[in-house]
Structures are given as structure tokens and as C-alpha cells.
Amino acid sequence: MRRVLVMGVALLALAACQKKVEATAAVGEAPAASATVSAVSPPKRKPGLWAQTISTNGMTQTMKLCLDEATEAKMTVWGQQAGKDICAKNTVTPAPGGWTFVSECDMGQAGKVATTGKATGDFNSKYVIKATSVTTGSTMAQANGTHEMEMTGTWEGACPASMKPGDMTLPNGMTMNIGAIAGK
Structure with missing residues (x-):
């Protein structure tokens, strides 16, 4: 459970970088067909209730996240707006079948986190x-x-009436607002 929470924090660290995402396309490369956005703009998640299942070290946990357009703009999975200058690097690049990303963030006492990865999906119904x-x-x-x-x-x-945009329900049933945690 602790490792899942650590990975969740690392993922939130990716989402907490304020530096503008540098989206770049390789010469002659187009964004994935499922991503209906320009080469400089990664996809955004559809507003509503998202179940986010995180698997790491043989453990799996599911959290629920309520998003509206304003919350997605602040807390995107690409880390464009939240936080305060903690990421020295945060790039998102179109790749065959999705997007790749690289970030380097200084989380203070939580350490320096360097992350690489790939995102696939349509961001309207599912993403991985x-x-x-x-x-x-x-x-x-x-x-x-x-x-x-x-x-x-x-x-x-749609988000249930009991949740407002930014609310995340953790596996233990506790709900917190990620916008409030990030000071937004």
C-alpha cells in the first residue's frame, strides 16, 4: 500500500510541474490518430468521473477523480499548470500510438524524481x-x-453530486481535493 501511495505521489509530481509542457514532433511524424489535437497540444481528459487504477510492485489500487475543464487545465496528466517551478524539464512528444513524456522534478524532502513514459488512449473514455x-x-x-x-x-x-471538481477518492474511502493540495 505504501509503495502504491509513493507511486501515486510520483505521478502527482509529474502533474505538479508548472513549467509549460514542451510538446514537440519529430520531423515527418504526426500525432496518433486517436488524439484529435495539434502536434503541439497533448490531449485533455474528458470532464467527468475517472477511475484511475495504479499498478506497481504487484499491488493495484483504484482512485476516483472528478474533473471539469478548469481542473483538467490546472491538474493535467501532463503537468502543465499545477505547482510552482519544481520541474526543470517536462516534455511531451507525439509518438506512434500515443505520446511520450520526460520530466525532472525537485520535490524537496520527497526527493528528485526523473520520470519517463508513454501514454496511449483517446482520453475521452480510456487512457493508459x-x-x-x-x-x-x-x-x-x-x-x-x-x-x-x-x-x-x-x-x-458524470461526477456524482457528492464530488466537486478536483475531488479524489482514495482506496481507503478518504476524499481530498487535489486542487486545494496544490494550492490552486
Whole structure:
């Protein structure tokens, strides 16, 4: 459970980088057909309730996240807007069948996190993110090292009345607002 939470934090670290995403396309390469966006703009998740299942180190946990357009703009999976200048690098590049990403973020006492990965899917009904993060310098010893993670997001429909945009329900039933945590 602790490792899943550490990976969740690492994924949120990716989403917490404020530096504008540098989206680049290789010469002669077009974005994936399922991504109906320009070469400089990665896809955005559809507003509504998303079930996000994170698998790492043989453990799987599912969280629910309520998104609207404003929350997605602040807390995108690409890490475009949230946080305050903690990522020295945050690039997203179109690749065959999806998008690749690389980030290098300084999370203070949580350590320096370097992440590489690939995202596939249509971001309207489903997406899959496979990432490798290397954490160094964390005061939490279990966070240091190389961590493989896969996150599958599945759109479940409109957010329930009990959730507001930015609310995330954790596997233990606790709900927190990720926008409030990021100070947004």
C-alpha cells in the first residue's frame, strides 16, 4: 500500500510541474490518430468521473477523480499548470500510438524524481500511462530507487453530486481535493 501511495505521489509530481509542457514532433511524424489535437497540444481528459487504477510492485489500487475543464487545465496528466517551478524539464512528444513524456522534478524532502513514459488512449473514455520513475534524495527511504508504474484511467460518466471538481477518492474511502493540495 505504501509503495502504491509513493507511486501515486510520483505521478502527482509529474502533474505538479508548472513549467509549460514542451510538446514537440519529430520531423515527418504526426500525432496518433486517436488524439484529435495539434502536434503541439497533448490531449485533455474528458470532464467527468475517472477511475484511475495504479499498478506497481504487484499491488493495484483504484482512485476516483472528478474533473471539469478548469481542473483538467490546472491538474493535467501532463503537468502543465499545477505547482510552482519544481520541474526543470517536462516534455511531451507525439509518438506512434500515443505520446511520450520526460520530466525532472525537485520535490524537496520527497526527493528528485526523473520520470519517463508513454501514454496511449483517446482520453475521452480510456487512457493508459506506463512510466518509470527514479527517485533520489527522498527522506522517505522507500521512495528512493526505480519504480515502474502503470495507470489506467477509465471514464465513468458524470461526477456524482457528492464530488466537486478536483475531488479524489482514495482506496481507503478518504476524499481530498487535489486542487486545494496544490494550492490552486
